[in-house]
Amino acid sequence: MRKDGLLQTMMDGMRDACLIWREEMRQVFKDEGVLIFFILVPLAYPLLYSWIYNNEVVHEVPVVVVDESHSHFSRQFIRQCDASPDVRIAYYAADMDEARMLVGRQQARAVYYIPADFQSRLNRMEQTAVGVYCDMGLMLTYKAAYQTAVLVSQEMNSKIQIALSGHYTAREEAIQTRPLDYDGQPIFSPAGGYGSFILPGVLMLILQQTLVLGIGLSAGTARESNRYHDLVPIQKHYHGTFRIVLGKSLCYLMIYAVMGAWLTVVVPRLFHFPCLAHWQDLLALMLPYTLACIFFGITVSCLVRYRENVMLLMVFVSVPLLFLSGVSWPQSNIPGFWQGVSWLFPSTFGVRAYVRMNSMGATLGDVLTEYRLLWVQTLVYFFIACMVYRYQIALSRLHAIERLEFLKHKRAAKRAEK
Numbered sequence: 001m002r003k004d005g006l007l008q009t010m011m012d013g014m015r016d017a018c019l020i021w022r023e024e025m026r027q028v029f030k031d032e033g034v035l036i037f038f039i040l041v042p043l044a045y046p047l048l049y050s051w052i053y054n055n056e057v058v059h060e061v062p063v064v065v066v067d068e069s070h071s072h073f074s075r076q077f078i079r080q081c082d083a084s085p086d087v088r089i090a091y092y093a094a095d096m097d098e099a100r101m102l103v104g105r106q107q108a109r110a111v112y113y114i115p116a117d118f119q120s121r122l123n124r125m126e127q128t129a130v131g132v133y134c135d136m137g138l139m140l141t142y143k144a145a146y147q148t149a150v151l152v153s154q155e156m157n158s159k160i161q162i163a164l165s166g167h168y169t170a171r172e173e174a175i176q177t178r179p180l181d182y183d184g185q186p187i188f189s190p191a192g193g194y195g196s197f198i199l200p201g202v203l204m205l206i207l208q209q210t211l212v213l214g215i216g217l218s219a220g221t222a223r224e225s226n227r228y229h230d231l232v233p234i235q236k237h238y239h240g241t242f243r244i245v246l247g248k249s250l251c252y253l254m255i256y257a258v259m260g261a262w263l264t265v266v267v268p269r270l271f272h273f274p275c276l277a278h279w280q281d282l283l284a285l286m287l288p289y290t291l292a293c294i295f296f297g298i299t300v301s302c303l304v305r306y307r308e309n310v311m312l313l314m315v316f317v318s319v320p321l322l323f324l325s326g327v328s329w330p331q332s333n334i335p336g337f338w339q340g341v342s343w344l345f346p347s348t349f350g351v352r353a354y355v356r357m358n359s360m361g362a363t364l365g366d367v368l369t370e371y372r373l374l375w376v377q378t379l380v381y382f383f384i385a386c387m388v389y390r391y392q393i394a395l396s397r398l399h400a401i402e403r404l405e406f407l408k409h410k411r412a413a414k415r416a417e418k
Contacts, residue, residue: 016240020247024218028251031221033307037214042259046203050271053140053195061144062090064099064108071119073156077130080152081112086144103135110134110145122160140194188274188360196273200359201327201351203263207290208347209318211256212297215248216310219301241390245298245382252294260286268358276361277354284364285353288374292346295381302388325351349373 028034063081067074082089091108093099099111113131121128132149134142158178189196264286268275304310323329324342331352334342342348353370356362364371 014243017243017247017250020244021250024248024251025254027218027221028214028255031218033217034214034221037210037217038255038259041210042206042263045206046199046263046267047270049202050195050199050267050273053199054271057086058140058144059085060088061086061110061141062108063087063110063112063145064091064093064102065089066093066096066099066111066113068116069114069118073119073122074114077114077152077156078112080155081148084148084152087148099133103133106135109138109141112149195271196359198328199271200268200273200355201322201325203267204289204351204354205318205322205325205347207256207260207263208293208296208345208350209314209321210259211252211290211293212300212314213310215252215294215297216301216304216314217307220304220307220310223305241386241393244389244393245295245385248298249291249294252297253290256290256294260290264354264358274359276359277357278363281357281364282354285350285357285367285371285374288371288378289346289350289353292350292374292377292381295378295385296346298385299381299388302385302392321345321347322351324348327351327355343373346374346377349377 028038065078067078078089081087087110091099091102093102093111096111096113099108099113102108103111111131111133113133115128115131118128118130130149130153132146134145136142264282265275265279267273300313301310303313321342324334324338324345325348326334349370353367353374356367357364
């Protein structure tokens, strides 16, 4: 009798979970807002971001020169900058006001200002400087203009040192100008560009944010369509906590199994980002990360009263989460308080593990700490989601009982009047 009862309960639970999965899947494809966050945004945003930064580096950045020195050394500096692959001397301006106007019109991206005493200070063995003023609207153009000026100034410094050294052999001159030589070889970002550096982390963050936004939007729709603004409807299939969480999470997992493969496998290969992870390790990482994001989204969705609330909450934290992941802001320099805040979000450990595996060639054993913490987050957020839905079920039942009591009193009042 007990075995039959337990087996029947399990079968009923699985049947209700499948029905909830079907209903949730139907709501996803019926709601245009959820469909945009679940399908359109994961498909389009990575292509847009990757296409913008696909060049990795820029060449022939237009620069305007303000040469107040009109000397041999100033002309040499200008010629060497113009001969570099990253900068093109496009304009000569009479003063800084004219140069600022050209930059304001986007005809030039940077200004090289050479002061009037440029050569005279060099002839007196004094230090001089070249002013570099860059348009910070695009980081790639700023990098090209600034680094070109630095490299040209270093080359001119070497030639001045050689002229003053009094050495007679090329080897002595090389030691004089560069006593400690180096050979820089970029290993994780061969082009040294912005795309290979930052976009792998952005792809993982897009997965979390779109998933949470879609789940929250769906929860807001459920509340708005409910008479008492409850998250759980009064239906016989929604009377169990585990079957609700299981049915909803199964729907989201099926959708994001496809979206996750698109974001982490297809997009990096389309735009030739570093792809060094083995598919077995990548699959092992994506399973707990996707589950942690799903249960985190279900937990957050219980705080959503209206459809717009989740967008105000999650879109605002997107940029801080990218910094807290340790990709663009070094993890060692993040204060302890913000380190603790970052541990609340699955993207923190997911981004770190994915970047190390896919961009740096790490194995699953090398990111074992992040991998285990993702499973811990999965279990913790699953437990919290179950507790929250248990409370929502109790709340919906309370409202139903209050409604029945109200109808009983209303019928009793009508009988008394008759």
